Structures are given as structure tokens and as C-alpha cells.
Amino acid sequence: MIPFPELIQQYHSGIDVLRKAVSGMTREQLLAHPIPGKWSTLEVVAHISDFESILADRMKRIIALERPLLLVADENLFVTKLAYQERDLNEELELIAVTRKQMGRILNTVKPSEATNRAGVHSLKGLVTLEAVLSSAANHIPHHVPFIAEKRKALAS
Numbered sequence: 001m002i003p004f005p006e007l008i009q010q011y012h013s014g015i016d017v018l019r020k021a022v023s024g025m026t027r028e029q030l031l032a033h034p035i036p037g038k039w040s041t042l043e044v045v046a047h048i049s050d051f052e053s054i055l056a057d058r059m060k061r062i063i064a065l066e067r068p069l070l071l072v073a074d075e076n077l078f079v080t081k082l083a084y085q086e087r088d089l090n091e092e093l094e095l096i097a098v099t100r101k102q103m104g105r106i107l108n109t110v111k112p113s114e115a116t117n118r119a120g121v122h123s124l125k126g127l128v129t130l131e132a133v134l135s136s137a138a139n140h141i142p143h144h145v146p147f148i149a150e151k152r153k154a155l156a157s
Contacts, residue, residue: 004112007134012104014141015097018048021148022089030089034154039079041151042092044144046084047075049092052099055137059103062120062130063110070120070128107134 002010022030022041030042039047054073061068078084110118115131122128 001131002135004110004115004131004134007131007138008104008107011107011134011138012100014138015093015100017145018045018096018141019093021145022093025089025152027089029152029155031085032151032155034151038147038151040085041148042087042089043079043084044148044151045089045092046082046087047079048140048144049087049095050078050082051075051140052096052137055133055140056099056103058120058128058133059130059137060106062118062128062133063106063114065120067127068120070122070133072123103137 022045025041030045031040033040051073058070061070110130115134116129118130119127120133
């Protein structure tokens with residue numbers, strides 16, 4: 001497992017990776033579905049943005065409360081019901097950046113031992129630690145960046 005302070009740094013720097021991945025894309029490219037059955041790049045960014053606030057809420061609740069309930073969120077319902085194609089790329093990127101900046105400041109006050117001891121109860125996964133939620137959040141952007149690169153490559157073909 002990555003040491004907690006390094007995990008915080010990875011989480012905080014993820015926005016730079018995402019900004020680089022979408023840099024220079026036109027609105028038309030962002031909305032395109034070059035790979036059938038896959039989300040557009042804008043849908044991917046909106047998904048990351050929506051789950052950013054969910055993951056931040058989970059971390060805040062784990063830090064502040066004793067074993068809080070953490071509700072599941074359905075990414076497939078979000079993409080169909082929350083106007084992903086109408087979103088603005090820069091707004092989504094700013095929301096991610098501000099959320100990570102705020103959470104980074106909060107997480108820097110948490111002792112590494114608390115990261116493994118504090119936990120919430122996820123409605124599907126059961127007990128999850130603060131460290132596990134942070135790890136999920138830190139890896140969310142790196143997980144999706146290859147999909148964006150794949151779309152860019154398909155658009156260039």
C-alpha cells in the first residue's frame with residue numbers, strides 16, 4: 001500500500017493528468033463517440049466530476065463520524081440522467097480541482113494511523129477505510145485517462 005502522505009499527493013495531482021489528457025480538444029471532439037458503445041470524453045470527465053464530490057463526501061463523513069453509512073452511486077444512471085452531454089469541460093475540471101484542493105487540505109490534518117482505523121459502511125461493499133476511499137479517489141483519474149487517450153487516437157484515425 002502507498003504511504004498515506006504519498007496517496008494524498010497522488011490524489012491532489014490527478015487533476016493535472018486529466019487536464020493534460022483533454023488539452024486542446026474541441027467541443028465536437030469532446031462530444032464524439034468514436035468507439036461504439038463507449039462514453040464520450042465529456043461524459044468521462046463529467047463522470048469523474050460527479051464521483052469526485054461523492055468520494056469527497058465519503059471521506060469527510062469517515063473523518064467526522066463514527067462508521068457512517070456510505071451509499072452506493074450508480075454511474076450508469078448518472079450518465080443517462082444528469083445531462084453529461086450538456087456539461088462544460090472547464091466547469092467540470094474546476095470542480096474537480098477545487099474539490100481535490102479542499103480535500104487535500106483536510107486530509108493533511110489526518111494522522112496516517114487514522115487513515116487505516118477510521119471507516120464507513122458502504123451499502124454494497126461493507127466496511128471501507130478512509131485509506132481505501134482515498135486510494136479509490138486517487139486512482140479514479142489514472143483509471144480513466146487511458147480511455148480518453150483511446151478516444152483521441154480513434155478520432156485521429
